[in-house]
Amino acid sequence: MEFIINQAIFSKALSDVGKAVSSRTLLPILSGIKIIADSDGITLIGSNADLIIKRWIPAKMEGTASVKILKPGSVVVSAKYFTELIKKLPDQIIVQANKNHSILIQSGEIRTQFNGFQADEYPTLPKLNVTSRIHINAEELMDAFKQTVFATAKSETRPVLTGVNLTFTKDKLISVATNSQRLAQKEIYIDSSTVEETVVVPSSSINELLKLIHHDSGKINIQLAEGYIQFETVEISFYSRLIAGNYPNTASLIPTDQKTTLILSKELFVKGIERACLFAGEWKNNNITLSVTDDHKLCISSGSSEMGNIQEFQEIKSIEGETELKISVDGHFILDALKTIQDPEIKLRFSGMMKPIVIESTEHDSTYVHLISPVRSY
């Protein structure tokens, strides 16, 4: 194997696939990145038990030759050290691998020799016995993941809750996550798809995908197979295992009736909750209290007898329904939800002291919804 490659492009691609590689693996070869050079370009592969990242560097990128293949072949290199070295080299890099999988890297007057692994010892990628394929806009999909993944459960007591539930229907994809105290849901409309399936993707995979795929990544192909999901753009192919098990029916949790509906300025509300959380953090459940005053202001308060307390009053942009309202919730759950929302105004729906608060868009046809269960305050 022998090729000449642009340093910046190579370094970025190595760091992309490196995200799937852990140095703490029992199988030494999985601490490496597989490099495959053929006449069309370079393929890089990194993997762990949960996910596989494949990255493609075409020989011709937008007219300029980013990589020139002198001799096809393949080898596996140490992900950590090889990536670190390439990051520190200047300009063009010549990479050569001989039969003993010893790799020679040259850049100007810098010569490095690395011991690699034999390429055919690297595990083969799973054959996706593809049952279904969906095309989605990268920007919309990534936004949907950002708006839901934070709400997954951190504890492994119910494994399905540690993942994001994706439900594909004829015309939309519904992304849901819940830890049973809060729930986040976002819908995306997709062009007619023949797939009707529901799967649970580990939150760790979703978080890695969010680092790799950018808003300008164009279209994403999603392929579902037995136990796997694959996300594919022009440059990247990302495989994640699925979490087995039945995801709870969350649609029934969203209250349909409401006693009170408030419209608030998102920014002002975030700042108020942040201040109240300062005192709430001292308490169990980060307990803060929301109430409506007689003159129709929102009062955000919290306090501990030991430290002190905070109370602030905010203008309500609009109030509908009952004006008597008092509810205690985990302030950090509200903040997590609000941080993923771009809208300048948000709608808060209350159905009673012991029913979850609903946060949604002020648009008639809100595509996102956040539920937060109240905390009993004694």
Place this chain on the structure above:
Amino acid sequence: MEFIINQAIFSKALSDVGKAVSSRTLLPILSGIKIIADSDGITLIGSNADLIIKRWIPAKMEGTASVKILKPGSVVVSAKYFTELIKKLPDQIIVQANKNHSILIQSGEIRTQFNGFQADEYPTLPKLNVTSRIHINAEELMDAFKQTVFATAKSETRPVLTGVNLTFTKDKLISVATNSQRLAQKEIYIDSSTVEETVVVPSSSINELLKLIHHDSGKINIQLAEGYIQFETVEISFYSRLIAGNYPNTASLIPTDQKTTLILSKELFVKGIERACLFAGEWKNNNITLSVTDDHKLCISSGSSEMGNIQEFQEIKSIEGETELKISVDGHFILDALKTIQDPEIKLRFSGMMKPIVIESTEHDSTYVHLISPVRSY
């Protein structure tokens, strides 16, 4: 006590003195910040066993009223929560403390009540029985600290080596630090001073001081007292305890004879050492080897039989003395020293395989010097 204060100024000042406050103190009052309001402005004090930071906010700052004192007084507030709250408040802030040291903070429609401590329970500041006073330019002093503090010992085996040794003579201040494998020294010329003394300041204090004092802080007054040193600018007064004990005589360690002198491009040399360190990290002592080739190039190399090796050749700007040279050193020690140097070119002096390498300025009258002991390579 009652005053109205600008949020940004108050928040910055609280965070400055907060650097001396630890929440893990056995004495609850030391987890607080003392606030003193008198007709001229506000004084804030934070302290721990090793250092005290006093910060001054004058009632009139550059014409604008940054703080308006309505009623003089003093109180002690929880450093962590009070600072966090002030950071999150908008605009002007009204602070009031009553006799029961309960503090009321108001900003617009936000009302917070904090439980504080009684001000007279706060320990009194040490009386500096001042024996000596020196004026130094802030920029020069901070640069001297930056160029030396990194070389202090991390282990407590010899406590004096964990500090920076400051020696005041008639016309200069010499700052020295060493962990016995490397040494950093920087001299500053000062106007005629009557002080001739040598003290050792804890590296932790120097590091905190570096965060507080900026290049534009003007002149710094240094005052020495029994067991204490005080650094003072217009806004800040910083007290640090001194480390007792005799600092070793380091002047004799700097080799005066030399076999080989090289002039190198600093940037190129840094990059070469960084690359070599990649392989050296796997070895004990981060061992890298410097040698001069037959055609008078500098060869930087390192390697482990397991991983691979690196070898690179760099132009030498000038070479004097013996051209046969091979020495092994800890690459990270070289990097630490080079990172504090701004010069585009540096001078390396070698006195033999087992003598320390000297790094200094190419100027005839170098005010800094770094020594790095060689590593035996087997």
